[in-house]
Amino acid sequence: MPKLVEIVDLVTNFYTYEGVVRALNRISLTIEHGVTFGLVGESGCGKSVLVRSLMRIIQEPGRIDGGRILFYPERDAGPVDLVQQPDDYLCGLRGNQISIIFQEPNAALNPIMSVGNQIAESFLIHRRKELDRDASKTIFVIPTRSKSRLRKEALRRVVSLLEQLGIANPKEIVHRFPHELSGGMKQRIVIAIALACHPMLLIADEATSNLDVTIQAQILQLLLELKKTQISSVLLITHDLGVVAETCQRVGVMYAGNLCEVADVRELFSDPRHPYTQALLAAVPKFSQEGQLKSIDGNVPNLVTPPTGCRFHPRCAQAKPACRERFPADTHLGNNHTVACYLYTDQSRASTP
Amino acid sequence: MTDPTKILSLKDLKKHYPIMGGVLRRQVNSVKALDGINIDIYRGECLGVVGESGCGKTTTGKTIIGLEDATHGKIQYFPNGENEKTSPLDISGMGKRALKKSGIRAKLQMVFQDPTTSLDPRMLIKNIIAEPILALQRIGSRDLEARVLELLNTVGLTKDHYLRYPHEFSGGQRQRIAVARAIATNPEFLILDEPTSALDVSVQAQILNLLKQLQQKFHLTYLFITHHLLVVKYISSRLAVMYLGKVVETAPTEELFRHPLHPYTHALLSGIPVPEVGHPRKRIVLSGDVPSPVNPPAGCRFHTRCPFVLERCRKEEPLLEELEPGHSVACHRKQSMPKLIHEKFG
Numbered sequence: 001m002p003k004l005v006e007i008v009d010l011v012t013n014f015y016t017y018e019g020v021v022r023a024l025n026r027i028s029l030t031i032e033h034g035v036t037f038g039l040v041g042e043s044g045c046g047k048s049v050l051v052r053s054l055m056r057i058i059q060e061p062g063r064i065d066g067g068r069i070l071f072y073p074e075r076d077a078g079p080v081d082l083v084q085q086p087d088d089y090l091c092g093l094r095g096n097q098i099s100i101i102f103q104e105p106n107a108a109l110n111p112i113m114s115v116g117n118q119i120a121e122s123f124l125i126h127r128r129k130e131l132d133r134d135a136s137k138t139i140f141v142i143p144t145r146s147k148s149r150l151r152k153e154a155l156r157r158v159v160s161l162l163e164q165l166g167i168a169n170p171k172e173i174v175h176r177f178p179h180e181l182s183g184g185m186k187q188r189i190v191i192a193i194a195l196a197c198h199p200m201l202l203i204a205d206e207a208t209s210n211l212d213v214t215i216q217a218q219i220l221q222l223l224l225e226l227k228k229t230q231i232s233s234v235l236l237i238t239h240d241l242g243v244v245a246e247t248c249q250r251v252g253v254m255y256a257g258n259l260c261e262v263a264d265v266r267e268l269f270s271d272p273r274h275p276y277t278q279a280l281l282a283a284v285p286k287f288s289q290e291g292q293l294k295s296i297d298g299n300v301p302n303l304v305t306p307p308t309g310c311r312f313h314p315r316c317a318q319a320k321p322a323c324r325e326r327f328p329a330d331t332h333l334g335n336n337h338t339v340a341c342y343l344y345t346d347q348s349r350a351s352t353p
Numbered sequence: 354m355t356d357p358t359k360i361l362s363l364k365d366l367k368k369h370y371p372i373m374g375g376v377l378r379r380q381v382n383s384v385k386a387l388d389g390i391n392i393d394i395y396r397g398e399c400l401g402v403v404g405e406s407g408c409g410k411t412t413t414g415k416t417i418i419g420l421e422d423a424t425h426g427k428i429q430y431f432p433n434g435e436n437e438k439t440s441p442l443d444i445s446g447m448g449k450r451a452l453k454k455s456g457i458r459a460k461l462q463m464v465f466q467d468p469t470t471s472l473d474p475r476m477l478i479k480n481i482i483a484e485p486i487l488a489l490q491r492i493g494s495r496d497l498e499a500r501v502l503e504l505l506n507t508v509g510l511t512k513d514h515y516l517r518y519p520h521e522f523s524g525g526q527r528q529r530i531a532v533a534r535a536i537a538t539n540p541e542f543l544i545l546d547e548p549t550s551a552l553d554v555s556v557q558a559q560i561l562n563l564l565k566q567l568q569q570k571f572h573l574t575y576l577f578i579t580h581h582l583l584v585v586k587y588i589s590s591r592l593a594v595m596y597l598g599k600v601v602e603t604a605p606t607e608e609l610f611r612h613p614l615h616p617y618t619h620a621l622l623s624g625i626p627v628p629e630v631g632h633p634r635k636r637i638v639l640s641g642d643v644p645s646p647v648n649p650p651a652g653c654r655f656h657t658r659c660p661f662v663l664e665r666c667r668k669e670e671p672l673l674e675e676l677e678p679g680h681s682v683a684c685h686r687k688q689s690m691p692k693l694i695h696e697k698f699g
Contacts, residue, residue, distance in 0.1 A: 042553035042554060042555060043553055182642040182643075183642075184642055185642070212405035212406055212580065212643075213405065213580065213582070213621055213624045213625060214405060214620055214621065214624050214638075214639045215405075215642065216624065216626075217623075217624035217636060217638045217639075218638055218639070218640075220626075221636075221638055239553070239554065240626060240628075241554070241628035242583075242625065242626030242627050242628045243626045244628075245626065245627060245628050245629060245630050246626045246627070247626075265630055266630045269628070269629060269630040270630065279555065280554060280555060281628065283554055283555050283557070283558040284554055284558075284583070284628050285558075285561075285583040285584055285586060285587040286583065286627065286628060286629055287583065287586075287625075287627045287629060288629070289583070289586065289587055292562060293558040293561060293562060293587065294558065295555060295556070295558035295559040295562055296555035296556075296558070296559075297559075299523045299525065299526075299556070300523075300553065300555075
C-alpha cells in the first residue's frame with residue numbers, strides 16, 4: 001500500500017525550568033493509505049506529543065529538534081516535509097487534509113459559539129470557493145452581504161454532515177451550544193468538525209477515553225463506518241488495549257518517548273516480542289483472565305533524566321549489559337513486524353545471510 | 354456463598370439532591386441519584402458495583418460511609434461476629450459522634466478515586482496515615498510511629514517514605530498511601546471508589562494485586578466501585594449493575610458474565626473492548642444517552658434504550674427479584690430474555 005505519512009527520526013524536546021524533557025526520542029513510523037493505525041502506551045509516553053508534532057501544533061516550551069515528517073498528499077507526487085513548511089501551508093493542511101479529534105470534548109469546543117457555527121468554520125476556511133459557487137446557485141440574497149450568504153451555505157452543509165453522522169434532528173442541534181449536549185453528542189460534534197473537509201488522515205487522540213462503555217461503543221462503531229466511506233487513514237491514540245484490538249489493523253507500542261514495537265494487530269496480540277509489550281499485555285485484565293495479573297515493577301521514568309540506553313531497561317526482566325549503554329536499533333522480524341530490542345538483534349543477523 | 358453472614362444491608366436507600374430555584378430559593382425539583390437501592394453485602398466478599406457515570410455508584414459509597422445523609426431508607430450494619438438474629442444497627446440515622454463512639458466509624462473506611470486530590474498536599478505521609486488513628490483512639494507517639502511504619506510496609510512502601518510529602522510520589526504510590534490510610538483503623542469494610550481508574554495499566558495491576566492480598570490478610574469486605582468491567586471481573590466475587598439510581602441486576606461474577614439477564618447488562622458486557630484478538634463477538638450498541646436523573650423515565654428506567662421494550666415496561670416499574678439462587682434481576686421479561694437476545698443478536 002502506498003505511504004501516506006512517514007515519520008523519520010523525529011525528536012521533540014520541551015525546554016522547561018527543570019531541564020530538557022526528551023519527549024520523543026528518534027521516532028520512525030509509517031502510516032499507509034487506508035490503514036487504521038493504533039498507538040498505545042501509558043500516560044506520559046509521548047503519544048500525544050507525537051501527534052501534536054505531526055500536526056505541528058507543539059507549543060512553547062516544546063520544539064521539534066530533528067527528523068522529518070513526510071506527508072504524501074498525492075499518490076504519485078513526491079512528499080512534503082511538514083517540519084520545513086511555513087505556517088501558511090500548515091494552516092491550509094490542518095483540518096483539511098489532516099485533522100484531529102481531541103480527547104476532551106468539553107475543552108475542544110468553544111462554549112460561547114453554537115455548535116453549527118463551530119463546524120461551519122472548517123468549511124468557511126477551507127472550502128470558500130466551493131461555498132461561493134454553491135451559494136450563488138441556491139440562495140438569493142443581496143450580493144453585498146456575501147458573508148452571511150456564505151455562512152448560510154456552510155450551515156446547510158453542516159446539517160447534511162450531521163445527518164450523515166447519524167445525529168437525530170440536526171437542524172435543531174446546529175443552533176445549540178455545547179453545554180446543552182451530552183458527552184457522547186459533544187464528541188460527535190468534535191468528530192464532525194474533524195471530518196468536515198474529508199481529511200486524508202484523521203487523528204483520534206483518546207477520542208473515547210472519557211466516555212461510558214455504551215457511548216464508547218457507539219463512537220467506535222461510527223468511526224469504523226466513516227473509515228470505510230469517507231477517510232483514508234485513521235491514527236488512533238489510546239491507552240486502552242481493548243480499543244486497539246477491536247478497531248486497528250496496525251499497532252505501535254510506545255514507552256517513555258520511544259517506539260518499542262510495531263506490528264499487525266493479530267501478530268502483536270498473539271506474539272508480542274518486546275518485553276514491554278509482553279508485560280503490558282500480561283498486566284491488563286482479560287475476558288478469560290485466570291490467575292494473578294502480572295504487574296510491571298517500578299514506575300514510568302522521568303523524561304528529564306531518562307535511563308540511558310533502552311529506556312525500559314530498569315524495569316525489564318531480561319535486560320543485558322548492552323541495554324544500559326545504547327538504544328537498540330529497529331530490528332525487522334518479517335511480516336512487517338519491527339521491534340527495538342537487543343533480544344532480537346542477533347537473531348535477525350542469523351536469519352538474514 | 355461460603356460465608357453467608359451479612360455485614361451491611363441497604364434497604365430501599367434513596368438519596369435525592371435538591372435543586373433550588375425561583376426567587377425564594379425553594380426546592381423545585383431533585384436529582385434522584387439513588388432511588389431505592391436494596392443490596393445485602395456479605396462478610397468477606399468483594400461486591401463490585403458497575404454502571405455508567407451518573408448512575409449513582411459513588412453516591413452509594415458516600416451514603417454508606419456517612420459522607421452524604423440518606424434521604425430515605427436504612428443502612429443496617431451487623432456488628433462483628435453476630436448473626437442476623439441479633440438486632441442490626443441502622444447507621445443511616447446515626448450522628449457523627451454516635452458513629453465514632455460505637456466504633457463503627459473505624460470499621461467502615463473508604464479509598465477515593467484520584468489520589469492526587471484525596472491526599473492533603475501540605476501533610477507529611479506519616480501524618481496522613483496517623484490522622485485516622487489519632488482521631489479514633491489514644492495512642493503513644495512511639496506506638497503510633499511503629500504502627501504507621503507497619504502500615505507502610507503492608508502496602509509495599511518503606512521507611513524512606515515516612516517523612517515525605519504526597520507530591521514526591523507517583524500515582525501508584527499515592528494510591529498505596531491512600532490504601533494505608535484506609536486500613537489504619539483496622540476496618541472490616543472498605544469502599545473502593547474507582548481506585549485504579551486514575552492509574553496507568555502497568556500500575557493498575559500492582560494496586561489490584563495489593564488489594565487482593567490485603568483482603569485475604571485482614572479478612573476485609575470490599576465494595577468495589579468501577580466502570581471498568583474487566584477490572585471488576587478480576588477482583589470481585591459478586592456484581593451489582595446499576596442504571597440511573599437503581600440496581601438492575603446482581604449475581605456472582607462468573608454467573609453474570611456467562612448469563613446476563615438484564616438487557617442493559619448484556620449491552621454493557623458486549624460493549625467492553627477486549628484486549629484479545631480472534632474473538633469476534635456480537636455487539637449490542639445501544640442507541641441514545643442515559644436519561645437525566647432529574648426526570649427519570651416512568652416505568653422501567655431502561656425502557657427508552659431497551660431493544661425489547663413492551664407496553665408494560667413503560668408503565669410499571671419492575672422489581673429486583675431473585676430468579677435463580679443469588680441471581681436477581683429487575684426486568685419484566687426476565688424469563689424470556691436469554692431467548693430474545695439470542696433471536697435478535699444471534
